Amino acid sequence: MLKRYLVTLCLLPTVTTVAATAPQTDADSADQCIITPPVPPLSKQSKTGNKDLSQLIKIKSNQSNGTLGDKATFSGNVTFTQNGRQVTADQAVVDQQKQKFEADGQLVFQDGVVTVTANSLNAQMGSRVATLDNAQYWLNGQQLHGSAEQMEITKDNKLVLKDSNFSTCPIGDESWLLKARRIKIDPEEEWGEIWDAKLEIGNVPVFYMPYMTVPISGKRKTGFLFPRISSSTTNGFEFAAPFYWNIAPEYDLTFTPDYMSSRGLFTKTEFRYLAGDRQFGQMNLEYLGNDSMLENHADRWMVNYRHQGAIDENWRVLANFIDVSDNNYFNDLNSDVNRSTDNQLSRVGDISYFTEFWNFSARVQDIKVLGEDISPYQVMPQLSFNYRSPGFWNKFDFNLYSELTNFEHRGNSYNTATRLHVEPSVSLPFQGPAGSLTSEVKLYQTYYVQRDVQRADVLLDDNVSRSIPEVRVNGQINFERFSNFFDTQYRQTLEPQFQYLYVGHRDQSNIGIYDTAELQQDYIGLFRDRRFSGLDRIADANQLTLGLTTRVFDEHNVEQFRFSLGQIAYFENSQVSLYSDQLTEDTSTSVLAAETDINLYDDWFISGAIQYDTKYHDNKKSEVTLDYRPGPNKLVQLSYRYVPDLVNRNTNDQVDISQAGIRTAWPLTDNVYFVGNYYYDLNEDRSVETYTGFQYESCCWAVRLAYHYHIKTNYEDNYNPVLDNRELFETSFMLNFVIKGLGGSGPLGVSDMLDDGIFSYRKPLYLRN
Template sequence: MQIRYFLALSLLPQLVMANEADTTTVENTQCIIEPPVKPYVPLYDLSNPVDLERISIVSDSSEAQMGKQAKFNGNVSFSQGGRNVEADEAILDQEAEELAANGNLVFQDTLFTVTADSLVAKMRTNSAILLGAKYWLNGQQINGDASKLEITKDNNLLLSKTNFTTCPPQSPSWLLEADEIKIDSTEEWGEIWDAKLVVGGVPVMYIPYMTIPVSDKRKSGFLFPSFSTSTTNGVEVEVPYYWNIAPEYDLTFTPNYMSNRGLFTKTEFRYLGGEQQQGQLNFEFLADDDKLTNSPNRYLYHWEHSGAINKNWRVQASFTDVSDNNYFNDLSSDIQNTTDNQMTRIGEITYFEENWDIGARVQDIKVLGEETRPYQVMPEVTFNYRAPESWHGVDFKLNSEITNFSHQDSDYSTATRLHIEPSISYPIHGPAGSITSEVKLLQTNYWQDDNSGLADSKLEDSVSRTLPQVRVHGQINFERFTNYFNTNYRQTLAPQAQYLYVGYEDQSNIGIYDTANLQDDYNGLFRDRRFSGLDRIADANQFTLGLTTKLFDEHNKEVFKFSIGQILYLEDSRVALYDVNSSVDAFVQDNTSNSALAADIRTQLYSDWYFSGSIQYDAKESENKKTEVSIDYRPGENKLLQTSYRYVPDLLNTNTNESVDIKQTGLRAAWPINDGLYVIGNWYYDLNESRSVETYAGFQYESCCWAVRLSYHYRIKTNYVDEGEPVNDTRELFESGVYLNFVIKGLGGSGTLGVSDMLDDGLFNYRKPLYLKN
């Protein structure tokens, strides 16, 4: 017989525990540990206050005495709101306002599930005690045991003689055993006393007191340390400390001891400026580098800020400075990589409207290891206006700027530049193709102060340059269904052509302030500029012809793409980056009747094999100007084999003003040995120098509850000469090191380990190993 009781008043306390689970989504659903019982589904609408107070009791049999006791036996189910108690036996004492239950006891709510030997709930004090408890956080990995689990009147949770883990209960790789754990439901943090960390059944650490997060709230405390050893820094031990100052401020302080150099400290302060602005401050410091003779203090300071003031105003700022040129080469900074040798300092504010925007910017670039310093932008004001389809489908645009160029060295020329660029264009688009006609007027004025002191300098105090530009670009789209190798495809063919005319004017009387050569590739064939910046605008009278064809399979997935094109010069351009007859020793681009033939290809060779490459070939001189190719085998997630090659001749070395050739080949691999163990490695070889430039090998094991990575790195170093550095301080050309990272998930670790970041670790990142910055 089943008997149901529905009471209007609550007879049970609010057995609500703190939200002790980290509310972030677990990416691997296989790691979610399910309790041994089905999730509890509330019987009533929890948004209704009356239903929240309603109690339902179901049992096979019952004995009740009004106002005193009610006994329930057999498959007892006691539900109230979002909570449910199931047991073999339950006694409801209305005089003592107490509920006792035992026998196959299960306590559940929307947050957690607990099995226990017995339960006693006291309604006067709003408390409950469960003995012999095992608990699981619903939808999470956290689970554990407790000899006694107590829910206090403040809805806090006290666990005695307890443990917890994020591993499966049947095979816990690690456990945190504690004499007592208190979980505060208000602060949503756990306090642990007299604990020890057990890994693989072996105690490895004793912790008299610690705190851990049980939700997504932040709290001060130590993060997991990391260990490494290298030929340059020796043994490194890094122990971060996190300080949760306020909801909108926090700070991470990381002392990093290096046996070869000393104590290196890193401090990061983060802040929120309202709902839409954020920023951070970094300070790094190493006093008296033991590896350098008479070393000065080495330091870095960095500030960045970005965000929106309101729906129209945007701000951005960034500033970084270091004590010496080799700072990033020698020390593991949190701000930039060892391959970065430029630090951009910028401050910008912009106001946006639908059809126009105005902005102001200051900029300074510090280049490490080079004597020549770039110009500073102090300041630049821009105004842009857009009027699409302003008259019969004609688009009108106006781009303008006024920029002041200053320099830290007094013997460099300075200038103020005003540039106004109105344009009108008439685009016609359709399924069969498109054609866009555009006319621009490029008006630039310079006011220059020539401080170079060169007798043959051609710089003029005032220069006005007016250049017309006409550009017509058209493309035709063809499509057909075809069959290759007994497979159906949809093939597209898109020939395109462009005519570009830019007027000529002698520009040798203008200095070089922010202009450089643009890198050549297939897409660059259709640019309307040969140089970045505005100090040189190359004259042009040329046609560009290009062709792109693609293949799509039956699932509309692109499996092949090939593009080829070339510029045909009707007249040779007479504008070079520098005047050929000037005293400036710099790279000058040669003029030819046509550009190099540029081609790009990307294709799925077969099944999981992919090929990509690009080439620039000078047919007139029969010379290879640039080649980049890679072959990938990607049969599945985190499975990769790649080989690559790149060749770039006559690349300018800005330190020596000499041209060098780059000829390198590389191998990269990532492969799972089993479900949790991966091996990752890469090797890049310089064919000109007949030496390895980088070798990386790493093993990573990751389970649901912990991860470990052991890696070896050997790479070439970019060493610069620092001012005042003793000559007898020799620097290694190559650096090698062994690195160990260990994360126990669920104990507030500083992050997770992944295969993707190992592929990006090093001088050559995956998917961009052939990237070349001229």
């Protein structure tokens, strides 16, 4: 009869590894990404506080024999366990005199993160070194697996693999395999060192490196990242090879030499840092010397600095500075900071202090507009103070906004100014399930000191004091009922809303325009108390806004339908315009603004908005989108937007937009995704953008091929002239290739592809479900 034996010895060193991080998929997916070892892995166990007990090994077997202090032999289902590690074998021998342990026959070594099968195991108890021959290893719960002629576990718990290989591809279908003469894995540092590495793709050697390092977790490591390849009519053939430098736990730097055959060597440097637990920053430097595409072969550069965070519980800081060598920098070069459609460069510095009822901030701001001769005013500086006192007296709320702003300008023909503004308000809000009613009284008190007014195009006063009262009453009633549509019960709401607004009139033509622009009159904008942003113009008003919203909710309280309609009725025409030479219109009503969101059926959604001029019977602005979203990464969107030239009837700015587009993302197979968009200008009768991208992604590698054709926004550059035949459209091809498990995760999913191009993907307007 077989008997079970239990022997307790002090034998092997502790062995731990850290698994490489990699994306995981559903266990039932056709392309299984988790590599399963031949036996179930052991669960991780906490370390014991007793060092002696942590070195004890328990040996179980069907049979054993031996002499105390000499040799002991174990056979038949031999199992060794030690503090979360386990070795199983057919037979094993312990030589206590030579401090040696040997095991062979269907040998399996396991701990919480690694599983190893081998022909034999030899351990030196004195030197705490163990060697496994002909080893196969798996990192539990991860994609990484491989083999080695010999695996050594050193006394300091490092793993040394000789004549080995590894991959993250499914077993038997290794699309790529990395072979090496020697691999050293340091579980504590979470890195692997590789000597004489040879990368094979489809059994074809494509890459050799005498020495390289790779992460076995998400830990950062100095080294080259995967290159990017593209070709365009503007830059020619382009090859970028980023190099990552892990300077310290709080600092890192990425340097990217980007060679463009039509322009030259374009270098990009990105430095990131952490300042404590709650502050972080980034600096970008980009430089292209002697641009071959420019007539004067000028140097081109970009500098950007960002910092933000919290100093403590009350103080917040924000800083952002960016500058470029010329107006067309972002149009021509693939910057890591801005898109080609960004033409405003904001430079901001802000420090703020927050408490429960008040806050203070100091701010400086400068905006550079690319391609524009007129520059905005600089805020140098602005000090603001806000105070809130809810329920300060008999349910009345008190609010105070104040600011002191100094405006400067680089131009010699512009005046400068300092503005002091104080804006106290008292409101009485009533809110409940049936509706709400808020009454508010406000005073705009502003004082200007304007300097060098003779430089201005219009007649300005040196000192202006302006006091404007405001009275506003805003109310809403909520009705609801249960209704049946298509044999399904829904909850429908009816939400009428009104607002009466009175703002006193003051002549403001003697005040310059420093930070003010006209606001949109969409449905939400109808209920604003201001017609202009900024404080240089406060329009007088005596008007009533009426609006109506109805919603339909299903049994899960998900909004399936929403429609809003509203318009302003003017009792008196406003006498305040943005500029003194701008005519004011004599009209009794504003635009009729409407918006809707509808879940048409299952995965079909339609959304639209319109601003209709009831006086001139013109469509001032409209947009509509039709979405089909049946699942993740499945999308078809049709869109149309229309802005006629009559939108700015009283100015010289002519806007005439009529564009239709389609955008789609769809999985062609389990591994292949397609993303594309096409936008057409109906007025110009031409395409303005075409994007087509295919992405293949498996457990172990990913590749993306994309084609992009789009219109360019070319600006005039007096100090950096370009060729007269500057291209209006650009055509480019892009190729990204990533091998997972060698330090990169690659292009995962399709969300970033949807954001490529001029028109990034937007969900239907104001969608709330």
